[in-house]
Amino acid sequence: MITLTDSAVSKVDELLSAEGDEDLALRVSVRPGGCSGFSYEMYFDNERATDDMSVAFGSVYVVVDPSSAQLLEGATLDYKDGLTDAGFSINNPNAQRTCGCGQSFS
Secondary structure (H helix, E strand, O other), X not given: OOEEOHHHHHHHHHHHHHXXXXXXXXXXXXXXXXXXXXXXXXXXXXXXXXXXXXXXXXXEEEEEOHHHHHHHOOOEEEEEOOOOOOEEEEEOOOOOOEOOOOOEEX
């Protein structure tokens, strides 16, 4: 299961608060596609499947489907707010190779 850094939790919490729906969670998934084979997908979701995995980081809930959870085991979601490298990034030890844009892996 993926973990979130303190800065990622803070930013996700801020974005969730702006949405105004207490049932929303951050869904992180891995989908086939991208230039290296798999790509990450993150969005707010209020639906849960019975086999979804969920973990709380303070008031932020992260939901992952079982097949994505295998590919995200040991991964970390971070958020940076600076002049360079701003935004969310995933550090995934399971990725053997990544593309130049950093959005897909294999």
